Amino acid sequence: MAAPRLIPCLDVRDGRVVKGIRFQDLRDAGDPVTQASMYQDQGADEIVILDVSATPEGRGHAVETTSSVRQVLSIPLTVGGGVRETEDAVALLEAGADRVAVNTAAVQRPKLIDELADRFGSQCTVLAIDAARRGDGSWEVVVDGGRTRTGRDVERWARSAAARGAGEILLTSWDRDGTRSGYDTALIEAITAAVDIPIIASGGADNADHLEEAISSGATAVLIASILHDGVTTVGTLKRRLLANGTEVRP
Amino acid sequence: MSTDVAIVPTGTANTASVNAAFRRLGANPRPAVTPEDIREASRLVVPGVGTFGAAMERIDQQELRESLVDRLERGRPTLAICLGMQLLAEKSDESPHVPGLGVVPERVTRLPQDLTVPQLGWNRVVPDVASRFLDPGWAYFANSYKLDDVPDGWTGAQTEYGGEFVSAIERGDVLACQFHPELSGTWGADLLRRWFDSAGGRS
Numbered sequence: 004m005a006a007p008r009l010i011p012c013l014d015v016r017d018g019r020v021v022k023g024i025r026f027q028d029l030r031d032a033g034d035p036v037t038q039a040s041m042y043q044d045q046g047a048d049e050i051v052i053l054d055v056s057a058t059p060e061g062r063g064h065a066v067e068t069t070s071s072v073r074q075v076l077s078i079p080l081t082v083g084g085g086v087r088e089t090e091d092a093v094a095l096l097e098a099g100a101d102r103v104a105v106n107t108a109a110v111q112r113p114k115l116i117d118e119l120a121d122r123f124g125s126q127c128t129v130l131a132i133d134a135a136r137r138g139d140g141s142w143e144v145v146v147d148g149g150r151t152r153t154g155r156d157v158e159r160w161a162r163s164a165a166a167r168g169a170g171e172i173l174l175t176s177w178d179r180d181g182t183r184s185g186y187d188t189a190l191i192e193a194i195t196a197a198v199d200i201p202i203i204a205s206g207g208a209d210n211a212d213h214l215e216e217a218i219s220s221g222a223t224a225v226l227i228a229s230i231l232h233d234g235v236t237t238v239g240t241l242k243r244r245l246l247a248n249g250t251e252v253r254p
Numbered sequence: 255m256s257t258d259v260a261i262v263p264t265g266t267a268n269t270a271s272v273n274a275a276f277r278r279l280g281a282n283p284r285p286a287v288t289p290e291d292i293r294e295a296s297r298l299v300v301p302g303v304g305t306f307g308a309a310m311e312r313i314d315q316q317e318l319r320e321s322l323v324d325r326l327e328r329g330r331p332t333l334a335i336c337l338g339m340q341l342l343a344e345k346s347d348e349s350p351h352v353p354g355l356g357v358v359p360e361r362v363t364r365l366p367q368d369l370t371v372p373q374l375g376w377n378r379v380v381p382d383v384a385s386r387f388l389d390p391g392w393a394y395f396a397n398s399y400k401l402d403d404v405p406d407g408w409t410g411a412q413t414e415y416g417g418e419f420v421s422a423i424e425r426g427d428v429l430a431c432q433f434h435p436e437l438s439g440t441w442g443a444d445l446l447r448r449w450f451d452s453a454g455g456r457s
Contacts, residue, residue: 004415005375005395043439048376048394073274079394079437080271099270101396101437123265124304126372126396170372201370223370253376253392 006252008048008224009214009238010203011231013038015084016056018064022232029055032232035068040075042231045238048253050076051173051203051226053104053131054084055148066098073099083131083173089118096123104129104173107146110153110160113167120168125200130169132157134190135177142190149177157190158197165198172202173226179207181229186217195221210236211244218250259450260286260295262318264302264309264338268434272301272335275436279447289321297453298325301436302337306362306399307349309337319355326357329426331453333446339423339430340399348399358405358423365398366416372398379421379433381411387424387448391441393433395421400432427453 013020013035020038021029032038039050052072054065062085069082082095083104092103103123109115109130119128133149134142134157142157161172174194176187186207195202204217205226214225230236242252259281261272273283276299283299286292300322302309313319326332326342340346343354346362354362365371373395381388382404388411400419404410413421413432422431429449435442 005373005377006392008375070270073270074277077275077278077437077439077443079396079434096268097270099274101268101271125398126374127303171374199370201372201374223375 005223006048007214007218007222007250008203009046009241009252010049010051010224010226011038011042011047011238012051012053012205012226012228014053014055014228015065015068016054018068020232021055022229036071036075038232039072039080042238043076043078046242046253047078047238049079049081049224051081051083051104054082056085066094069095069098069100081129081173083129088115089122092119092123096127102127102129102171104131106131106133109164110144110146110155113163116164116167116169120170125168125170128169129171129173130161130164131173131175132160133175133177134187136187136190140189142193145177158193161194161198165200169200171200172198174202174204174222175226176206180205182207183209183230185209185213186220186222186225188216188220191217191220191222211241211248214241214245215248215250256296257282258295259283259297259299260291261299261301262286262292262322264300264312265304268301268303268336271434271436272299275443275446276450278443279450281450287316289318292318292321292325297331297450298333300332300334300338300341302335302341303396304337305348306337306340306346306354307352309341310349310352310354313341323355323357326355326428329428331427331449332429333435333449334428334430335436336397336432336434339432340401342430343401346399358401358408360401360403360405362399362401365400365419369416372396373415376438377413377415377421377433379411379413381422382409384409385411385424387429387445387452388422389441389445391438393421393431393435393438393442395433397432
């Protein structure tokens with residue numbers, strides 16, 4: 004079987020890596036090319052770059068960043084943020100992204116998923132969902148970096164996106180993101196039960212045990228950010244621990 | 255030795271990664287768009303993402319079928335990647351009414367329904383001992399369809415995903431991979447290097 008993937012995520016604003024909790028209080032965390040290359044050397048299975056620029060000018064850097072990162076990267080690269088039309092995706096794919104992730108624009112216009120899947124194939128089309136827990140134990144889709152609640156049920160949205168041709172879901176727990184308190188395993192279980200396409204778990208990783216929990220809850224990949232950026236651990240250390248505990252990953 | 259490698263532009267996605275991988279090897283990738291480009295290229299890459307039907311339609315529109323088949327049958331240095339490998343078959347369940355290149359007498363089938371599809375991620379490649387290019391290792395896959403049998407006269411590699419499927423085949427200087435060598439880290443770069451160097455020595 005395919006091994007679960009460990010995927011460092013770089014949030015990039017105006018061409019620089021930034022970090023913050025719940026997309027707020029962003030601080031500079033370095034150069035995307037240097038960081039992507041470092042994580043590749045540590046054994047990362049893929050790199051995700053999410054452009055979180057607030058302005059169109061800032062987002063213009065995303066294509067440039069993608070192109071520079073591609074030159075050094077011999078592992079898959081997924082890029083998201085600011086993809087509103089298929090033409091935005093064309094620019095990123097031509098610059099060297101292997102897959103594009105869509106989020107807010109797909110919530111506003113779900114047909115965008117069909118268009119991307121038709122033109123580039125499902126394996127190119129990643130739907131990012133930011134999920135916030137509701138009082139009744141279900142999850143609601145939030146957009147605009149968590150500022151806007153949509154009232155849309157995450158499970159139903161995931162099903163609909165899969166039917167439209169999304170090839171993977173990047174599932175971020177809004178409640179756990181940046182908190183290092185572990186992935187929301189109930190969320191992972193609910194969504195992997197709802198769809199057959201692969202799920203990347205995101206939000207809350209602190210250690211290898213958390214990765215293992217996400218994987219045994221059904222995630223086929225785990226997104227890791229703050230613990231890597233803060234130098235708490237490395238991809239290599241996490242992989243060695245997973246292997247020692249019997250979870251097969253690419254060594 | 256020429257450093258040229260001609261890339262068939264089969265679609266938007268993936269070409270940049272293939273180009274970047276060959277540039278890292280010191281090669282000079284350029285597009286192959288006409289039948290002459292395909293006939294004359296010292297090395298040719300057929301990448302491919304998207305659907306079987308759309309890719310074959312494009313090949314036929316550009317009248318590249320004959321030159322591709324000719325070069326593959328003569329064993330001229332050619333690397334087919336992912337969907338590019340499936341195009342070698344006679345047909346595919348993905349687009350049942352579209353004839354493939356038919357260089358191998360096989361049918362492409364879908365990965366088992368009860369699995370997570372597409373297969374997205376790294377998986378083990380176990381080549382036949384007689385392989386010239388392929389080493390055992392981990393490769394990056396992004397596929398929903400696969401080849402089930404190594405055709406006669408070819409050497410193959412197997413990978414496990416709900417049962418074994420054929421993850422690569424090679425014959426002469428033709429190498430076809432279901433995985434993406436350009437995205438398979440140093441293992442993939444080494445494979446590209448072996449194919450690139452070997453292919454350069456003959457044409």
